[in-house]
Each structure stands twice: as structure tokens, then as C-alpha cells.
Amino acid sequence: MQVMLGEVGAQTAQLEIADANLGALDTSLRAFKSNLQDADLEKAVTELVSRQTVYQAAMLSTSRIMGMSLADYLR
Amino acid sequence: MTAVTAETAAPITVASEVLGPIPVAPDQIVAFADGLYGFPGATRFALLPTPRDGVFWLQSIEFSALVFLLVDPFMVFPKFHIELTESDKARLGTANAEDILVLSIVTMPPEPTQPCTANLHAPLMFNARAGQGYQSIRPDDAFGIREEFIL
Numbered sequence: 058m059q060v061m062l063g064e065v066g067a068q069t070a071q072l073e074i075a076d077a078n079l080g081a082l083d084t085s086l087r088a089f090k091s092n093l094q095d096a097d098l099e100k101a102v103t104e105l106v107s108r109q110t111v112y113q114a115a116m117l118s119t120s121r122i123m124g125m126s127l128a129d130y131l132r
Numbered sequence: 133m134t135a136v137t138a139e140t141a142a143p144i145t146v147a148s149e150v151l152g153p154i155p156v157a158p159d160q161i162v163a164f165a166d167g168l169y170g171f172p173g174a175t176r177f178a179l180l181p182t183p184r185d186g187v188f189w190l191q192s193i194e195f196s197a198l199v200f201l202l203v204d205p206f207m208v209f210p211k212f213h214i215e216l217t218e219s220d221k222a223r224l225g226t227a228n229a230e231d232i233l234v235l236s237i238v239t240m241p242p243e244p245t246q247p248c249t250a251n252l253h254a255p256l257m258f259n260a261r262a263g264q265g266y267q268s269i270r271p272d273d274a275f276g277i278r279e280e281f282i283l
Binding site for chain 1: 168170198237239254
């Protein structure tokens with residue numbers, strides 16, 4: 058019985074992740090298709106980033122500080 | 133990495149509905165043997181850098197409309213950490229942290245003024261050396277499926 062409940066739980070988790078994946082795909086496509094017809098890689102990302110310019114400067118400085126490698130976090 | 137012939141080392145052109153036709157080098161191709169959750173048939177992706185550090189595209193090679201934006205969770209979530217499980221090691225074929233890349237799928241907000249979210253509970257894990265990846269589901273609830281951040 059416990060094994061069965063575990064399987065149901067695992068399947069529920071997988072459905073939730075599938076739902077999240079679908080949502081991520083949907084919103085990303087809509088975000089880009091709304092105003093990017095023939096965007097190249099750089100333009101697409103520039104557009105993406107400029108959507109939140111208010112926070113961009115702060116984030117950039119943060120991400121530069123966070124120059125740690127995965128090995129620093131894996132334990 | 134095994135030796136590659138001149139033929140296999142040549143870039144291929146991948147169709148992408150978002151990015152247009154894009155050149156993809158062989159070492160940018162990642163095999164997802166089991167696909168992603170919800171997309172079990174998508175088994176080959178191109179992992180492409182963007183001008184932004186820690187931000188990547190994951191474009192399906194088989195399906196032009198299937199493209200995800202990925203973010204390095206270590207960069208945007210200072211508290212993020214991950215413990216390698218035996219399952220991770222088996223799926224990735226390595227326990228060497230230097231070879232392992234962890235990236236989270238980004239969900240864009242409905243309104244530009246709202247934050248993006250990243251899936252920290254089910255991050256993608258890559259064996260960068262072998263060109264293999266899989267979507268893990270972390271065994272604990274330390275981090276959620278929709279964690280807000282500013283891109």
C-alpha cells in the first residue's frame with residue numbers, strides 16, 4: 058500500500074512538472090512572438106531583458122558578484 | 133569526449149520558431165534520453181548561450197516550436213543548492229561536479245512588470261562532457277516549481 062501511494066505521489070509530481078514545462082513554453086513563445094518576428098538570438102535576448110529594465114542594473118551587478126562555480130554549491 | 137570526425141564536427145542548422153534558423157555545433161547538442169516531462173518525445177536539444185551570463189536557450193532539434201529559456205539557478209538564487217543523489221549520478225553517468233551543469237526552466241510573466249519564475253524543484257541537469265541531460269525532480273521540497281526572480 059505504501060508503495061502504491063508512493064507511486065501515485067511520484068506521478069502527481071510528474072504531472073505538476075509537465076504542467077510547469079507546458080506553461081513555461083507557452084509564456085516564452087507568447088512573449089517573443091508578440092513583438093519579435095525575425096529576431097536573431099541577440100535581439101531576442103535584448104528584448105527579453107529590456108522588459109524589466111528597472112531591475113536590470115541591480116541584477117547585473119548581483120550576478121557578477123555571484124561568480125561562484127557549481128562546485129561551491131554541490132555538497 | 134570521444135574523437136569526432138570532420139563530418140560530425142560541422143555545425144548543423146536547426147529550425148526554431150523563436151530564434152529562426154540557427155547554427156548548432158555538435159558540442160552544443162544534448163541528448164535527453166527520456167525527454168522532458170510533458171515532452172517525452174523530445175530527446176535532442178541544442179543548449180545555446182545568450183549574451184547574458186547564466187541565461188541559455190534550450191531549443192529542441194526535432195520540434196521547432198519547442199524552446200525554453202533557462203537560467204543558472206546559482207546565479208539568481210543565492211540560497212540555491214543541490215545535493216547530488218545516487219539517481220542523479222546514475223542518470224548523468226558522472227559524480228564529478230566539474231562536469232555537471234544545473235539549469236532551471238524559466239516561465240515568463242503574463243505582464244512585463246511581474247517577475248519571472250524559475251523551476252528550482254525540477255531543474256535540468258547536464259553531463260556537459262557527455263552531452264547528456266535529464267529533468268530531475270528533487271527529492272525534497274526545499275525549492276519550488278515557481279520561484280520568482282528578476283531576469
